Amino acid sequence: MPEDAKLQDAVAEVVAALTGRTVSERETLISSGMIDSLSILRLIAMLEKKLGVIIPTESLQPDDFDSIALIVETVQRVSRPAG
Amino acid sequence: MPFNSYPYLGCLALAVLVYWQLPHRLRGFYLLLVSVLYYGTWNPNHIVIPLSLCLLVWLISRPMTAPQANPRRWMWLGIGLVLLVLGFFKYRHFFLQASGSVLAPLDVQPVALAAGVGLPLGISFYSFEAISYLIDSRQRRIARPPLLQLCNFVMFWPHLMAGPIVRVRELVPQLLEARTFRPGFLIAGLDRILWGLVQKNAIANPIGRWVEEGLQPERLPTTADAWFLAIGFGFQIYFDFAGYSNMAIGAGRMLGIEFPQNFRFPFHASAPPDFWARWHMTLSRWVRDYLFFPINARFQGAPLPLYLSLLGIMALVGLWHGAGWGFVLWGMAHGAAMVLFRIYESLASEGIRSSLAARVGWRVFTLLVVTVAWVPFRAENLSQAAELLQTMFFGLVPGLALPSRFYQATVLVAVFCGFEPLLVRFLEWLESGAAQQDRRRSVALVLVRCVTYACAVLLFMIFDEQETEFIYFRF
Numbered sequence: 001m002p003e004d005a006k007l008q009d010a011v012a013e014v015v016a017a018l019t020g021r022t023v024s025e026r027e028t029l030i031s032s033g034m035i036d037s038l039s040i041l042r043l044i045a046m047l048e049k050k051l052g053v054i055i056p057t058e059s060l061q062p063d064d065f066d067s068i069a070l071i072v073e074t075v076q077r078v079s080r081p082a083g
Numbered sequence: 084m085p086f087n088s089y090p091y092l093g094c095l096a097l098a099v100l101v102y103w104q105l106p107h108r109l110r111g112f113y114l115l116l117v118s119v120l121y122y123g124t125w126n127p128n129h130i131v132i133p134l135s136l137c138l139l140v141w142l143i144s145r146p147m148t149a150p151q152a153n154p155r156r157w158m159w160l161g162i163g164l165v166l167l168v169l170g171f172f173k174y175r176h177f178f179l180q181a182s183g184s185v186l187a188p189l190d191v192q193p194v195a196l197a198a199g200v201g202l203p204l205g206i207s208f209y210s211f212e213a214i215s216y217l218i219d220s221r222q223r224r225i226a227r228p229p230l231l232q233l234c235n236f237v238m239f240w241p242h243l244m245a246g247p248i249v250r251v252r253e254l255v256p257q258l259l260e261a262r263t264f265r266p267g268f269l270i271a272g273l274d275r276i277l278w279g280l281v282q283k284n285a286i287a288n289p290i291g292r293w294v295e296e297g298l299q300p301e302r303l304p305t306t307a308d309a310w311f312l313a314i315g316f317g318f319q320i321y322f323d324f325a326g327y328s329n330m331a332i333g334a335g336r337m338l339g340i341e342f343p344q345n346f347r348f349p350f351h352a353s354a355p356p357d358f359w360a361r362w363h364m365t366l367s368r369w370v371r372d373y374l375f376f377p378i379n380a381r382f383q384g385a386p387l388p389l390y391l392s393l394l395g396i397m398a399l400v401g402l403w404h405g406a407g408w409g410f411v412l413w414g415m416a417h418g419a420a421m422v423l424f425r426i427y428e429s430l431a432s433e434g435i436r437s438s439l440a441a442r443v444g445w446r447v448f449t450l451l452v453v454t455v456a457w458v459p460f461r462a463e464n465l466s467q468a469a470e471l472l473q474t475m476f477f478g479l480v481p482g483l484a485l486p487s488r489f490y491q492a493t494v495l496v497a498v499f500c501g502f503e504p505l506l507v508r509f510l511e512w513l514e515s516g517a518a519q520q521d522r523r524r525s526v527a528l529v530l531v532r533c534v535t536y537a538c539a540v541l542l543f544m545i546f547d548e549q550e551t552e553f554i555y556f557r558f
Contacts, residue, residue, distance in 0.1 A: 036356060037371045038425070041384035057380035059222045061372045 004072070007051070011071045014046045025068045040065045047071070053079040084124040086330040087283045092276075094121075099269075099337045107261040111231050114258070114338075118240040122204075129203040132168070133243070137234045139164060140213045144220045144227050158221040162214050169210040172203055177406035205244040207403055209237045211369055216251050218373055225251045232258055241334035245327055247345045248365040254340070262339040274532075275333030277539045282326030285542035286496060291319040293489035300463060305480040309471050311493055312485075313454045316461045318496045321349065324363070343368075348507075349453075350500045354445045355420035358453060366403075370396060389425060394418040401460075409459040409468060416456040420449070 008025070015023050019034055029035045035043070040062050044055050056078055064074040084091045098117050105113055123130050143161035147154040170178075216233070219225045228236070228251065236254050237243075297304055297312045304312060328345035335342045345364050352358035359367045374396050382388035394415060401414025424445070428436070435441055455472070462468035474480055483490065513531060516524025 033357075033360060036360070037376050038356075038379070038384060038389070040376070041379055044380070045383060058377070060376075060380070061222070061224075062376050063372070 007075065008068065008072050010050055011047065011068050011075065014043060014050055015068055015071070018043055018046065023068060027068075028066050030062055030066045037062050043071075047075060048082065051075065051079070052082050054082050055079045084121065086327060086334075087280055095276075095334055095337070099272075102338055103264040111235055111258060114235050114239060115231060118235070118238040118243060121240040122238065122243060125204050126201065129201075132172070132203045132206065133209050133238050134234065136165065136168060136209065136213050137237050138230070140216055141227075141230050141233050144217065147217075147220050148223075148227060154221045158217050161217040165210050165213050165217070169206060172206050174406045208246050208248055209243065211248055211366075212237050212250075215248075215369060215373065219251055225255075228255045239335075239340075241331040241340075242342060245324070245331075246363075246365055247328060247331060247342045248369050249342060253343065257340050265339075268339050269337055272333040272335070272337030275329045275336060277333075277536060279326040279329030279331075279333060281539045281542050282322040282329065284326075287319050287321075287323035287326060290315050290489070290492055290496070291323070293485060293492075294319055294461070297485050297489070298461070298463065298467070300467065302484075303480070304471065304474060305482040305484055306474050306478070307481075307483055308485055309474045310454075311490060313457050313461075313471070313475070314497070315489065315493045316457045317454055318493065318500070320457070320461075321346070321500075322496075348500075348504045350450065351504060352446070352449050352453075353442065355417065355424050355449050355452060358449055359417070359421075366400070370400060374399075386425075386429065390422045393421045393425070397421070404460075408465055409462060412465075412468075413456045413460040416452060416459075420452040 012023070012025075015029065018039060019029070023029065023034070027034075030037070030040070043065060044057065047053070048055055053075070055075065060074065060078065063070075065071050084094070102110060102113060119130055119134070122133065140161055143157055143164075146152045147157045216225075216236070220227065232255050233251075235258050236249070236251055239254065239258075242249060294312055294315050296302075297308060297315075325346045332342045332344070343365055347361045347364065349358055349362040352361055375392065378392045378396075379389055395418075397414040397418030398411050399414070400417075401410040401412070404410045404413075431441070455475070458471050458475070459465065459468040462471060510528075510531070513524050513528040517528045
C-alpha cells in the first residue's frame with residue numbers, strides 16, 4: 001500500500017481518467033451525478049490495477065466512493081495486497 | 084388523515100408547537116406517540132405491525148454485533164422474516180389466487196379468507212427501511228441505536244406512509260441531537276408544505292380526475308386521447324408523489340429534521356438511468372446500494388450479468404409497487420431501456436456520444452419510454468393496457484373526446500415542467516443572496532415568497548380536493 005500522499009495522488013489520477021477532468025479532494029462524485037454506480041465498478045477495477053491491491057466489495061456501498069477523500073479512506077480500510 | 088387535509092394540517096401545527104415546548108429527553112417518546120396515533124387514524128389494528136417489525140430487527144441486530152456471532156446468518160434471518168411479513172400482507176392475494184386451483188377440492192376459498200386482512204399502509208416503505216438497518220448493521224456502518232430511536236427511524240410519521248426512504252445514519256443522529264427552535268425551521272417547512280399542497284391538490288388531483296374519466300372501461304379513447312392520458316397520468320403521479328414528498332420534507336423541517344430529496348426534475352433526464360437518478364431518488368438509492376451494486380460488484384460489471392440484473396431488479400421494483408403484472412411490465416420496460424442505453428454506451432464512440440443528435444435523441448427516447456410505460460402501470464388490467472398501446476401505436480382513431488380543459492392543463496403543466504429547473508435556480512439564487520446579506524435579493528425573496536404564498540393558497544382553495552388519496556399510499 002503506498003503512503004497517504006501517493007495513494008491520494010493515485011486515486012486522483014484514476015478519478016480524473018474516469019471523469020475526464022480534475023476533481024478536488026472533497027468534491028462529490030456520485031451525489032453530484034458526475035459518475036454513476038456502474039462507473040464505480042470501473043473505478044474499483046482501475047484502482048486495483050494501479051495500486052496492485054484487491055478491494056473486496058461485500059461490505060461496501062457506492063457512498064464509500066463519493067469523493068477522493070472517501071475513496072482513499074475506503075482503500076486504506078478494506079484493501080489487501082494482490083496475489 | 085391524509086397530508087392534504089385540513090385536520091392533518093391543524094394536527095401538524097399542534098404537534099410542532101408541543102414538540103418545541105418539550106425538553107430534549109422527552110422528544111423521542113413524544114415523536115413516537117404522535118407517529119403511533121397518526122398511523123392509528125388509518126387503521127388502529129395495524130399499529131402493531133410496524134412496531135413488531137422494529138422490535139424484530141432490533142432484537143436480531145443484537146447478536147449480529149456480538150463477538151463469535153455469525154452476522155451474515157443473522158442478517159439473512161432478519162431479512163427473511165421482514166420479507167415474510169411484507170409478502171404476507173402485500174402479496175398473499177397474488178399467491179393465493181395462484182394456489183386457488185390446488186385448494187379448490189378442499190372447498191377452501193383462500194382469497195376470501197385473505198381479504199379479511201387489509202394492506203397496512205406504508206408497509207413497502209418501512210420494510211425496506213428495516214432491511215437497510217439490518218444490512219448497515221451487518222456492514223458495521225452504524226452503532227445499534229436504542230429501541231426508541233429505531234422505532235422513530237421507522238415510524239416517524241412524516242415519512243412512515245410513503246417515504247422518503249431514509250437510512251439510520253441519516254435520521255437517528257438528527258433525532259438524538261438536542262436542537263433549539265429557530266424560526267427558519269418553520270419557514271423552510273412551510274415553503275415545502277405549501278408547494279406540496281399545490282402540487283397535490285391543484286395539479287395532481289384535477290388531472291387525475293380527467294385521467295380517471297378517460298380510462299373508464301366502457302370508453303375507447305382516440306389515438307390522441309390515449310397519448311394525452313399517458314402523459315397526463317405521468318404528470319398526475321409526479322405531482323402527487325412529489326407533492327407528498329415535499330409535505331413530508333416540510334413536516335420534518337418544521338421539527339428541525341432534514342429528509343433527503345425524492346425528485347429532481349425527472350422530465351429533464353438525459354437518458355434512462357438518469358431518469359432513475361431523478362425519480363423516487365430514495366428508492367433508486369436503496370436499490371442501487373442493496374441490490375444493483377452488490378450483484379454487479381460480484382460479477383465485476385460484466386455485460387451479461389449487468390443486463391440481466393437491470394431487467395430483474397427493475398421487474399422487482401415494479402412488483403414492489405403492487406402485486407400485478409402491469410407493475411412488472413412497467414418495471415421491465417424501464418429495465419429494457421436501461422439495458423439498451425448500456426449497450427449503446429459500450430459500443431458508441433466518444434464522438435457519437437457527445438454529438439447533439441445523440442444527446443437529444445436519448446432525451447426524447449427516455450421521455451417516450453417513461454410515458455409509454457405508464458400505460459400498463461395505470462391501466463385497470465392488461466387487456467386495457469394492450470388496447471391503449473394498440474391505439475397509440477398501430478390503430479389510428481381520430482378525434483379528441485375528453486374535456487378541452489384536460490388538454491389545456493396537460494400542455495400547461497408540460498410547459499411548467501420545462502421551466503421548473505429555471506424557477507428553482509432563480510429561487511436558490513435569491514436565497515443565497517439573502518444568506519449573504521444582499522439587500523436587493525433579500526427584499527426580492529420576501530416579495531416572491533409573499534406572492535407565491537398568496538397564489539398557492541388561492542390555488543389550494545380553488546382546486547381544493549382533499550378527499551383524493553395519495554397514489555403511493557397504495558404501494
